[in-house]
Amino acid sequence: MTEQNTQIETTPQRPDLNVEAIEPGKSILLTPEQLPWITKNEIVVPTVLVHTTEGLTFRYGSTVGAHSSVERLAHQVQPPQSISAERTMFKSLPFLFKGKKPPHIDHVSDINAAWPVSKVAKVGADAPRLFFTWFNDDKNQPVVLKLAIAGHKKQDELLGVLRHTSVRRHKDGRSR
């Protein structure tokens, strides 16, 4: 079996997320064992090193392009709504890194990812649901991954993908 190693596109940098500086960061190699909805055997996720105005430093990357349905649902979200949800996620990180529970961030159950998955919720009737996770790398530096985003009315469809209930797999790990 040939190893598939696919590099997905990084999220464009945006100047409106209350960050002080963004610079290129080290890429991350991810597998379906870590994020079960990934349809390749491996993906390489570019990251950027983010320094926030509150003194936080972390690597940030997006795996939205790792699944065609996840990518399609993300493209349906209007940019202002996507930016607003992403800003809410960034605001929550100081709390999450300290082990606290930001009131506007929910825990998502039943996703068998390697790390707990959280969701930005409650920012308007047509507002998107943004799913993300974070973990510490081998140098104990936080890494934040934007996993998916979809409109409220598409939440059920998106969760079907993330919970891996709508994807069949061959025994060799490839999806069909």
Next chain:
Amino acid sequence: MGQGPKLDQRAFDDNFKSQSFHLDEMGRLLAIDVMIYFGGRPYSLTIETYEINAQRAAENEDMDPDTEPDPTFVIGGEEILPSDLLRIKESTFEYLAPFLVEQDLAS
């Protein structure tokens, strides 16, 4: 205390599924998104305590003022109890309709 989710799984079945939830430091359930089915169609339903509903509303200052708030079923107590979930689960479609967001069928 605060050791994992204090969700009563008896409230959930194939027609009433937890999508996400928020617990406080004491392990109290303050908010939960569920998927509930009527006539085989899925609907998202957000259930929150009054306190967290007010907090979230206050955090929406960066949103477009024309954006409507999420329809939310607000519980009066300090936490959402299993009895609350069971009561909601047994409610009629007509009673819950103002709080439901119908899900688009997968395309």
